[in-house]
Amino acid sequence: HVVVEQNEMSPTQHDIIRDVFIPENQHFTPAPKHMRPALGRCTDGAECVNFVSCPAHVRMASKQFCEILGGSKGICCKSGQNHTDPSKDQSQHPILRLDIGALRAVCRKVRQELMELRSREIQLLLSRESTILHPGSASYSHYRNSRRFNTDEMAQVSHMASRAMEIAIATRAFKEREGISNTQLELGMIDEDLSQTPLGHNCVQMPLCPISAEKYRRIDGSCNNRLYPNWGIALSPYSRLLPPDYQDGIWTPRTSKINSEVLPSPRLISTTIFYEKDVPNNDYTLLLMQFGQLLSHEITQSLDFTFDNGSAISCCLQDGTDALPIQHRHYACMPIEIPGNDQFFGVFNQRCMNFVRSILSPRHDCSFGYAQQMNKVTHFIDGSSIYGSTPEQTGELRSFDGGRLKVFYDFGRELLPLTKDADACLTMERGSACFTSGDTRTNQMITLVVMHTIFLREHNRVAGILQHLNPHWNDERLFWEARQIVVAKMQVVVYKEFLPTLLGDLTMEEFDLHLAKNYEYSFEYDERVEPSVINEFAAAAYRFGHSMVNGLLKIYGPTKTEEMIFIPEIMFYPSRMRMRTFLDEALTTLTTEPIQDVDESLTEALTNYMFRGGNPYGVDLAAFNIQRGRDHGLRAYNDYRELVGMSRYTSFEHFGPNIGNKLSSLYKTVDDVDLWVGGLLEEKAAGSILGQTFKNIIAEQFSRLKKGDRYFFENAPNINPGYFSPDQLFELRKASMSRLICDNSDGILLARQASNAFRKPGVPG
Numbered sequence: 228h229v230v231v232e233q234n235e236m237s238p239t240q241h242d243i244i245r246d247v248f249i250p251e252n253q254h255f256t257p258a259p260k261h262m263r264p265a266l267g268r269c270t271d272g273a274e275c276v277n278f279v280s281c282p283a284h285v286r287m288a289s290k291q292f293c294e295i296l297g298g299s300k301g302i303c304c305k306s307g308q309n310h311t312d313p314s315k316d317q318s319q320h321p322i323l324r325l326d327i328g329a330l331r332a333v334c335r336k337v338r339q340e341l342m343e344l345r346s347r348e349i350q351l352l353l354s355r356e357s358t359i360l361h362p363g364s365a366s367y368s369h370y371r372n373s374r375r376f377n378t379d380e381m382a383q384v385s386h387m388a389s390r391a392m393e394i395a396i397a398t399r400a401f402k403e404r405e406g407i408s409n410t411q412l413e414l415g416m417i418d419e420d421l422s423q424t425p426l427g428h429n430c431v432q433m434p435l436c437p438i439s440a441e442k443y444r445r446i447d448g449s450c451n452n453r454l455y456p457n458w459g460i461a462l463s464p465y466s467r468l469l470p471p472d473y474q475d476g477i478w479t480p481r482t483s484k485i486n487s488e489v490l491p492s493p494r495l496i497s498t499t500i501f502y503e504k505d506v507p508n509n510d511y512t513l514l515l516m517q518f519g520q521l522l523s524h525e526i527t528q529s530l531d532f533t534f535d536n537g538s539a540i541s542c543c544l545q546d547g548t549d550a551l552p553i554q555h556r557h558y559a560c561m562p563i564e565i566p567g568n569d570q571f572f573g574v575f576n577q578r579c580m581n582f583v584r585s586i587l588s589p590r591h592d593c594s595f596g597y598a599q600q601m602n603k604v605t606h607f608i609d610g611s612s613i614y615g616s617t618p619e620q621t622g623e624l625r626s627f628d629g630g631r632l633k634v635f636y637d638f639g640r641e642l643l644p645l646t647k648d649a650d651a652c653l654t655m656e657r658g659s660a661c662f663t664s665g666d667t668r669t670n671q672m673i674t675l676v677v678m679h680t681i682f683l684r685e686h687n688r689v690a691g692i693l694q695h696l697n698p699h700w701n702d703e704r705l706f707w708e709a710r711q712i713v714v715a716k717m718q719v720v721v722y723k724e725f726l727p728t729l730l731g732d733l734t735m736e737e738f739d740l741h742l743a744k745n746y747e748y749s750f751e752y753d754e755r756v757e758p759s760v761i762n763e764f765a766a767a768a769y770r771f772g773h774s775m776v777n778g779l780l781k782i783y784g785p786t787k788t789e790e791m792i793f794i795p796e797i798m799f800y801p802s803r804m805r806m807r808t809f810l811d812e813a814l815t816t817l818t819t820e821p822i823q824d825v826d827e828s829l830t831e832a833l834t835n836y837m838f839r840g841g842n843p844y845g846v847d848l849a850a851f852n853i854q855r856g857r858d859h860g861l862r863a864y865n866d867y868r869e870l871v872g873m874s875r876y877t878s879f880e881h882f883g884p885n886i887g888n889k890l891s892s893l894y895k896t897v898d899d900v901d902l903w904v905g906g907l908l909e910e911k912a913a914g915s916i917l918g919q920t921f922k923n924i925i926a927e928q929f930s931r932l933k934k935g936d937r938y939f940f941e942n943a944p945n946i947n948p949g950y951f952s953p954d955q956l957f958e959l960r961k962a963s964m965s966r967l968i969c970d971n972s973d974g975i976l977l978a979r980q981a982s983n984a985f986r987k988p989g990v991p992g
């Protein structure tokens with residue numbers, strides 16, 4: 228197994244370890260830079276790229292098509308995948324600037340509105356209406372997903388979110404004053420750096436990066452890109468494939484294209500389109516789902532607004548029979564209406580599902596513009612789910628002994644450390660367990676806890692081996708080296724096993740997602756590629772995973788099924804982890820049971836019972852996904868079909884007669900269909916378990932996360948300050964999910980593993 232050393236160190240360190248690591252036999256074979264054959268012949272120096280890869284403002288100006296590798300249609304893109312290309316369609320929409328008079332008026336308006344918002348918040352907190360959500364309900368567990376790590380983090384996040392809110396309010400005031408159109412806002416035509424204005428206190432300071440590169444990637448993701456050191460940093464905005472669709476161009480959710488009517492209730496869409504049905508896909512194991520969720524938490528987390536004092540916001544009457552009257556609602560409320568005839572919630576007289584909008588993030592360029600949602604975690608695949616996204620978080624997770632992370636020893640087994648945060652699980656009673664890790668959603672599903680445990684143990688295992696080989700290394704050195712190796716292994720699993728399984732080989736080729744081979748370095752890094760998580764990915768496409776979830780977790784004993792666990796029973800209640808055999812049992816289930824197929828069947832464990840705890844009913848994840856898409860200003864599905872190079876649907880029938888009928892009973896026009904809904908209903912693309920639209924958005928995201936990450940493990944020495952040696956790369960590329968499981972399970976029940984843990988045993992690939 229790989230035991231590796233780094234070969235770029237300070238002179239003293241180098242002296243000490245020279246005898247330990249001698250890169251004698253360096254098989255240095257640089258991988259050739261991938262050149263796309265542009266069969267359609269792009270002119271003017273344009274590059275032939277996948278439609279989705281060409282930045283929106285550049286793509287809009289190009290009408291020349293080409294053929295990319297594998298025969299798919301691409302677009303001749305002037306900037307390639309370069310997100311720094313400044314060109315905007317200035318001819319049609321002149322750049323707007325702010326004069327000093329307008330600025331003063333805007334600032335006055337902002338001050339006044341902020342004061343009003345604050346006093347209203349105080350009134351709401353003091354009011355006797357049920358404006359605060361209390362523990363015990365399913366809605367409160369939903370809120371648990373956006374828990375802050377501690378009070379310091381809460382303060383920092385709130386501070387950033389209020390700055391962003393201030394800019395959104397200022398944008399609205401400016402828009403109203405100057406008569407700016409939504410299109411101008413969408414296209415980012417207000418070219419005003421606010422940093423030198425009275426609104427400048429809302430701008431976020433650029434991180435200070437040392438001139439000579441740091442060997443280890445930073446915990447908060449800063450200073451990865453030398454030109455844009457805040458790209459990919461924690462607490463920064465999502466990027467976008469297309470400009471948002473907000474009714475006011477700024478933050479008000481979109482309405483129907485027909486007469487601006489309200490869009491159908493997300494719960495009604497959920498019950499009309501999605502249904503409970505067992506449709507296993509026997510090619511893939513449930514681990515695809517569970518690793519998929521871990522990976523989503525690794526790169527994205529949006530947070531709900533809270534009251535200034537951290538209390539969770541309630542948008543419904545306490546008994547759920549209606550939404551709170553508008554005068555008692557927080558401005559971030561966007562409650563989901565439950566139709567009166569809802570077959571499930573109707574029984575409990577529920578007419579309102581709590582939904583609070585995502586907090587906003589200051590814009591990178593500190594300008595006026597539409598609202599941007601905040602990603603709380605680092606955007607990179609950098610182990611933030613294991614180590615946290617702030618140095619303080621990492622400090623709390625480290626044991627500061629032998630480079631290891633803290634563990635909870637439970638009868639000789641290493642589990643994640645227990646948390647003291649009473650809000651992290653349903654219960655903290657004696658005998659139960661509630662864990663902490665780099666991510667605050669860890670306890671949401673017990674099988675997610677299992678994944679976190681595997682990676683925690685892997686870190687400590689690697690640290691232990693490094694210590695054995697390098698007894699002169701101190702805790703600090705051991706920690707950072709082990710982290711670098713674990714992150715590299717995670718990247719190998721993602722690009723060597725997970726993505727090919729999800730996307731298929733052709734798409735891996737089209738998007739240059741394959742890892743380099745053997746001893747090769749990669750030279751694919753492009754500092755003009757913006758790695759940040761794409762809003763359409765986080766709020767819709769990557770949520771395809773909810774369709775893979777099986778509502779029942781079958782637990783096998785040594786010979787037969789021992790228990791069927793209905794998953795709402797193990798959400799935010801991971802105490803079973805303390806049973807000696809559970810980890811191995813859960814791993815057996817994950818690596819042998821099938822996923823549910825990605826389609827319109829969705830377990831009612833997620834649509835009716837999610838987070839129910841001890842209650843008879845829970846909340847609806849499908850409805851949340853739809854509402855979240857609207858909250859984040861995602862455009863309708865049709866726009867994204869076009870984006871990935873397909874023709875728009877002009878009639879509901881294009882979805883097929885049955886679904887088409889259902890959709891037409893809900894939406895006023897086919898141009899209103901939500902992205903998450905349309906994407907899931909698409910036919911599967913060849914070689915993938917996803918339809919074309921989701922497949923392209925997801926492939927583009929992982930292309931950016933590879934090409935836009937200077938510290939990507941296989942990047943060459945002139946790119947990656949923490950580069951590995953060719954021999955080390957050769958060893959690291961052997962990493963696999965199966966190996967991670969074998970090395971870190973309890974070895975009580977698990978004896979054998981298929982080589983690809985994401986494929987059902989016996990299925991080739």
Ligand code: HEM
Nearest residue numbers: 516519520523527528529672765769770772773776851855
């Ligand atoms: C039992 C399993 C799962 C449960 C209970 C669950 C639950 C949730 C919940 C409650 C949210 C927040 C919804 C909102 O308020 O907008 C969410 C978000 C999300 N989920 Fe899942 N999920 C599961 C599995 C998965 C899987 C398998 C994937 C992908 C393969 C996935 C991808 C995502 C993504 C990308 C988000 C958005 C994260 C963010 O940006 O905040 N989830 N999920």
